Amino acid sequence: MSRNYYAPTGGLPPQTQLLTDRAMFTEAYAVIPKGTFSDIVTSYLPFWDKTRLWVIARPMSGFAETFSQYIMEVGPGGGSTRPEDDAGAEGVLFVVEGEITVTLGGVDHVLDEGGYAYLPPASGWSLKNNSDQTARFHWIRKIYQFVEGLGVPEPLFLNEKDILPSPMPDTNGVWATTRFVDPADLRHDMHVTIVTLQPGGVIPFAETHVMEHGLYVLEGKAVYRLNQDWVEVEAGDFMWLRAFCPQACYAGGPGPFRYLLYKDVNRHMKLPR
Template sequence: MSYAFPSGGLPDQTMDADGAAVFTPAYAVMPAITHRDIVTSYFPTWQKHRAWIFARPMTGFAETFAQYAVELFPGGGSAAPEPDREAQAVLFVAKGRARLSLGAERHELVPGSFVYLPAGAPWQIWNPHDEPCGFHWIRKRFVPAEGVSLPEPLITHEAEVPVAPMPDCGEAWGTQRFLDPLDLAYDFHVNIVTFRPGGRIPFAETHVMEHGLYVLQGTARYLLNQDWVEVGPGDFIWLRAFCPQACIATGDAPFRYLLYKDVNRHPSLGPLT
């Protein structure tokens, strides 16, 4: 299985700046062509790396999460990667290999590896190999709930997670759920959603969950609010709560994306902070 990941670089001077990138009050689309060297970020305590930040909490838009694509060059990584002790995380490896230390345990990560890291977990990540490693990093502050146990770390691989078909879809639409959707310890999910060619979301979903959606493979027409947009490998879609959405997979390959959503907690009724 191959997964899209930013390639960096810079388009040459023959390219036209007109494109499909858009930011609206309800959604944003950042096509793969926009993920270039000049928009990367660098972090304290990290070495030999670069990152594309696709989403961050923004008042009046999506407020629960941040989502990155991080590239580790050979020898790169961090012994103190997470600056916020209240932040939990998911890592999903798209290319290359990395070594994750979780407490005293070490784990070799490869393309398709999925890691859930609870808030406060002592973790490190390094690339001791000769080729760059690219992984997606999704961060969210953990919201504790009375009577609910704290979540445990999880390290798995997408090959170990079956595709669960959605009801009444003839297996044209399925989801790999890395975190148990019935386990209320988790206050967010990160899944891989797959549509076979021609598969679709057959209604305009409109719901409270925010989304970060990174296209791993394939193409589709995606409904965002009232607009149909064409999306493909490496494109990122950012949706605020209640933005209507649907899609129709196009082309000959499955349409697959990595999906974040916040779940399993009451909406806060207090002032936003």
Template sequence: MTYAFPPGGLPDQSVRPEGTAVFTPAYAVLPAVTQRDIVTSFLPGWTGTRAWILARPLSGFAETFAQYAVEIAPGGGSDAPEPDSMAQTVILVASGALRLTIKGQGHDMTPGGYAYIPPGADWTLRNSGDAACQLHLVRKRYAPAPGIDAPDAFVTSDHAVAPTPMPDCNGVWSTTRFVDPADLRHDMHVNIVTFQPGGRIPFAETHVMEHGLYVLQGTADYLLNTDWVPVGPGDFMWLRAFCPQACIATGTEPFRYLLYKDVNRHPVL
């Protein structure tokens, strides 16, 4: 298993600037080649850290979440990483070593490590290794529901959770679900979706959930609205509600992506 991350750096002056980035009313594609040093931000309360902010709530587009790729230098991190007391966070470690502490309990995380941090939790994180720690981070403001408690924090790993095969697909399409879909405490899911070469979504999904999709490994042709777009490691897709979508995995290795979606709540009227 591999976990792609922005390449950083800067192409040399011989490279022509035409690219494959797309922003439409229905979807956006940020290819890995666009995720360079000059589009990073520093974060208040974090040290030795830079972040690619790949998605943020945007009126008239996708409005529920923010998604980052975060790179932390050795010894860097934060003792106050979250400025919004109602925000919940998911972390997936792409490379390096991370020491995550939630409510006083420490967790050592390595590539594939996954954590869910509920709103209002006291948490810190620190690069505990000798090389840069790279991680994917998704934030969403929690939507309380009557009679339902907020979720508990947990830390696990991509390697520790068995993928669930999707029905009627002979095992070529599976989803690693870190949260039980029937657990109504959770109002977002951040899963890893895997297609074996040739596997596909066999219809154009069209639904209310917004998506962030970060390609972790492999290649595919992805249907976005009416356009087929080739994607590969490090490419990010950002979909508003009801954007039709499907994919066909290409190449010789599994096609895997980190998938955000909002779930389990009435629409706000």
């Protein structure tokens, strides 16, 4: 089955464009619409060549607490031999446009659209765009929470097209999750999955739970319940939900509504001292 993955390309809106937009930043959630991904909000990183990025989540007071998320844009021949400067950080890459080569332990892994990589902390990976076209991919970073008696997960290099989605119970397959990691593998302290709702499909209750969420809409459109508000979202939008923010969804069609989902899992809650 062919898949569509929205990827921002930058640029600037015309001077005639109205300022009204769907951007929201509240104490419970944030919505960063695709129209805000312009040239003037890009960032750059040390030791990355021919690369810029959009930072769409970062740990800070009143925003993401457990993770950061970038949309990376790497030109032909670009990349980095020193991509990660924090030895405690694990990472997930998900390719939405083009092709990248991730090198780990002397082995090259080529990831094209739909490609997924899990990179354990201190794994010493590098990345290069060996193609003649710009590559765009998500990079989700989290400080790995070590647990005595549990090993660190091994690296993973997969592609969505090779994974059968798991339908949610009693939904006739209209709500399904593509899982890159076995949920029973407690070595993992975060899950990055793809959630798919077919046209007319719903999350039929207000999910209210401890997991923090980052949701990037890959395809389609929907009306999403965030805390007490119903918000229209479409491909290219990003949503952040703090822990316990109620959420629900109506998929609007005409095609599937799909998003890349981050959540923190499988660890005790840190207690104050």
